[in-house]
Amino acid sequence: MTSETYSQPGTARGQGTRWNKVPEVTAFFWVIKILCTTVGETAADFLNGQLGLGLTGTSLVMSLLLVVALVVQFRADSYRPVLYWLVVVLVSVVGTLISDNLTDNLGVPLEVTTAVFAVALAVVFVAWFRSERTLSIHSINTVRREAFYWAAVLFTFALGTAAGDLVAERLSLGYWLAAVLFALAIGAVWLAHSALGLNAVWSFWIAYVLTRPLGASLGDYLSQPSDDGGLGLGTVVTSALFLLVILALVVYLTVTRKDVTPQEELSRPAA
Template identity: 70%
Template sequence: MTYETSENSAIAGGSGPAAPSRRSRWNKVPEVTVFFWVIKVLCTTVGETAADLLNEKAGLGLTGVSLLMSGLLAVVLVVQFRTSAYRAGVYWLAVALISVVGTLISDNLTDNMGVPLETSTTVFAIALAVVFGVWYWRERTLSIHHIDTTSRESFYWLAVLFTFALGTAAGDLVSERMDLGYWLSAVLFALAIAAVAVPRFALGLNAVWSFWIAYILTRPLGASIGDYLSQPSVDGGLGLGTVVTSVLFVAVILGLVVYLSVTREDVAEPVQGARQTA
């Protein structure tokens, strides 16, 4: 990663000039390190188990829980947008909540509205493609190294929401059609991520698209792990339950986020007066 003093320097994911920064030059998302992927998978697991737990215990019904969690997400996103730079606690809380909301959106379509998984998967894929298309058309980049304006941050979080919804629907579709069980499903999605990672590092596959494909695939991977741990043994799980699984993973997430908040290992600090490029 480099820093350019020119406002018109080329940026990752696009060949045109960078759009002028309208708010700050600080990137609002973390650097993609091993910590990023570990916490991302943990958040997707919590998204799956917490959605199931809330639906079972809250007594609000699937729709009521969806409205409640959407409201909480909106509050956290307001805080996230008002920060001037990446803050690990706020950012990962938003990811965890958006994981829950993305799961609930897909579950509402399937369970409450009877929408086939094939249809919801297709719709979410199209919606995500539209977000990427408009994002690139406006900003000339899809790189997460340039989430440094309100516009780009808006596109980023909208894309993240649809990746979770798409990952949920596609993961459920694959699990139902192939009937592999939770553990084998997790292995399948892990191999799919490896199939993206290997050409990325060995053959130089485009970094931006490699990131977003892997980001989508971590959703069904985390969900399969969560289901394997939480579901009863008669259904192919370990029987830990949604409460134990959710608490365990939230504790690990909190520990990692505190560590990153202290060490700032996932923060890229820009040079004063420079525009960041990848």
């Protein structure tokens, strides 16, 4: 148990709760995360292109929806799968749009956006650790820690978008080979953690960044026309298909509570 004051759900805002506000990192977590990143890519393309909102209009609408969802998430007194993953989907879309706006609307080179987002993410981690003395995702149980958590998540999506686009542009791999490359990179992180002792916190966040370009590559492969190297399913079908799978998994987790952090984890000192 950390030095924070823990309290029952429903206590005044600003106090901690004894419940973790984010899910346990399981295989379900990574599957849903990758699906969310795919939706972030295809949904942004759909709203920007087929609905005619444009990049600026799409960014404004999705940012507003994200703010509303975050307010509800912060007011919740415990982890709720539907709410949590809704926020992740919206963060995925907004993170993609932030990177796209800088590159497409303002003409900022991908090298610059990748570096800027990497620095911004590092600043969040430094501020988080200096404030809380921990980066543990097993103890997201105060408003301040949750704010740091979601700021980190947003910048991982923006960084993953910029870095993924940079790699795809420089190497011209195509969607399928790009997906294989990022999957191998995630596998290397897992190997470094399990066999070489890479710190669990850093392993988690590195993999979290890499899932963004992995999911985007999968989404583009499924949605883009065959002439461009895709399967031609379109953004509507791809987005709807992945959203249905996400919904099914989230409902399953809501019922089974398989991704709720065990009480023994909550009672350990935060790392």
